[in-house]
Amino acid sequence: MQKVLGDFIHALRHAGLPISSAETLDALKAAQLVGIDNAPLLKHSLGMTLTKRLEHRLTYEQTFDQYFTSHNQFKEGYQEAPLQNATEGLEKHAQTEVDSLKQAPLNKPETNLNSPLAQQLMNNDMSAIQVMMTSAATASGAQDISFITQVPMVTYRVMQALGDTELQQxxxxxxxxxxxxxxxxxxxxxxxxxxQQVRDYVEQQYLIFNQNEPNKLRESNLQKVNLTSIDHRNYKLMGELVRKAAKRLASMHSRRRRITKRGLLDVRRTIAANAAYDGFLFHTKWKSTRVDRPKVMVVCDVSGSVSEVARFLLLFLYCLQDVLPKVRSFVFSSDMAEVTQLFEQRDMDQALAEVMQKWANLPSDYGKALTDFEQIALADIDNRTTVIMLGDARNNNEDGNISVWEEVYRRSQRVIWLNPEGEFSWDSADSIMSKYAPFCSHVETCNSLQDLNRILGSVLKRAN
Known part of the structure; x- marks a missing residue:
């Protein structure tokens, strides 16, 4: 039963449902409690443990019906078996239209057959064939098919694994x-x-495990496309991708790690722990290493020159603050404002709309913005603070107030500047990127979601 339910959860993940290891264990416990002889009850029980959102429910129900129908779990033939044998029937992965193969002629020809597959076909040993077919299909990659044109090739491999060559000979x-x-x-x-049965089974596996492949390909492409090239039709999907990216980053660098029984010996604690043993070191103590949650300040340029990118940068900023503690968020065109509480009190759409209405699409003035930042947040920056600037450094030929940015660099642990423009555009026209760059720990081009994942994933990882 664990194998079948494991494959079912694997299929749900392929369909786009986020299912954790803990939820997988809950689903196994639910299946053990309710049994598998009642399809509606099992469907409802697994749905309670594996679906979190209403929009996930429809996908879950479709995948459940498709998966267990393909294995013919609840046909009358399986319901005749006692409940304690139901798990054995579940693991046999019975296929539809099996009854057509069970019809033997009245006068069975008596011939000595050497091929195992020939003997099984002559004896109608469908249980053994079904188990072999399922194992062969898994080994042949039926669950990994990317295109429907691969079905004949995988069908051929399964038939060969069943012993078709010996049967043909x-x-x-x-x-x-x-x-x-x-x-x-x-x-x-x-x-x-x-x-034909093998081909039907392989096609069914393709539909179950790869029906979401076009969406995955689309998501993969969106992560690589420049933010300035994404149209309004993809805003909703891009929002989901940004949420996932922010959650992954937060999980990655907020996790605490401890070194146990390896690394550096803690002499003081070791001596104290063995004081009762006359100096004999029966118990060793090792130094622990933690990855602390850093203080993060994110400053986002929402002026007219980055208007096409600002929405996605703000979306990422909103999601990062939602899942990572100790994040303070600031936005500016010329005047700078802290929006930390706004992001905490409003939902995403309302918060982004208010930011875009109040502060976005105005001429940029980094000098004025940094003056405001000095008054609002400079005193709170210490050697545990990471400051991230999202902006193009285009200042409309105004004074850039470089001294404030230099002070930010000296006080903080690190300063990261992510510029949505390509490096070839830096210092062109009114850009003053080269003036800010000496006072940055990292300066990189960041114009796609893939760039955000790569840069922040590698830089925000902090070890003491």
Whole structure:
């Protein structure tokens, strides 16, 4: 049962449902409690443990029906078995249209057969064939098919794994004997039915495990596309991708790690722990290493020159603050404002709309913005603070107030500047990127979600 439910959860993840390891264990416990002889009850129980949102429910129900129908879990033939044997029937992965292969002729030809597959077909040993077919399909990559055109190739591999080559050779040998003509005809008929059954099973696996592949390809492409090139039709999907990226980053660098029984010996604690043993070191103590949650200040330029990118940068900033503690958020065109409480009190759409309405699409003035930042937050920056600037450093030929940014650099642990423009555009026209760059720990181009994942994932990882 664990194998079948594990594959089912794997199929749900392929369909786009986020399912954790803890939820997988809850689903296994639920299946053990309710049993598998009642399909509606099992469907409802697993749905309570594996779905979190209403929009996930429809996908779950479709995948459940498709998956367990493909394995024919709840056909009458399986309901006749006692409940304690239900798990065995579940693991056999029975396929539809099996009954057509169970019809044997009234006068069974008696011929000595050497091929194991031929013997199983002649004896209608469908249970063994079903188990072999399921194992062979998994080994042949039926769950990993990316295109429907791969189905014939995988079907061929499964048939070969079942022993089709030996069966074909035996059919050729028997074809020369008139006494074996009935046997040859029967075996060819059943081989044809088996091949169709294998193909149907492989197609079903493709539909179950790869129905979400086009969406995955689309998501992968969106992560690589420049933020300035994304149109309004993809805003909703991009928002989901940004949420996932922010959550991954927060999980990655807020996790606490401890070194146990390795690393550096803690002499003081070791001596104290063995004081009662006359100096004999029965118990060793090791130094622990933690990854602390850093203080993060994120400053986002929302002026007209980055208007096409600002929405996604703000979205990322909103999601990062939502999942990572100790984040303070600031936005500016010329005047700078802290929006930490705004992001905490409003939902995403309302918060972003208010920011874009009050502060966005105005001429940028980094000098004025940094003056405001000095008054609002400079005193709170210490050697545990990471400051991230999201902006293009285009200042409309105004004074950039470089001294304030230099002070930010001296006080903080690190300063990261992510510029949505390519490096070839830095210092062109009114850009003053080269004036800020000496006072940054990292300066990189960041114009796609993939860049955000890569840069922040590598830089925000802090070890003492």
């Amino acid at each position: 035996e059919l050729v040998a028997l074809a020369n004997s008139d006494e074996s003509s009935a046997t040859v005809q029967l075996l060819r008929q059943r081989r044809s039915q088996l091949q």
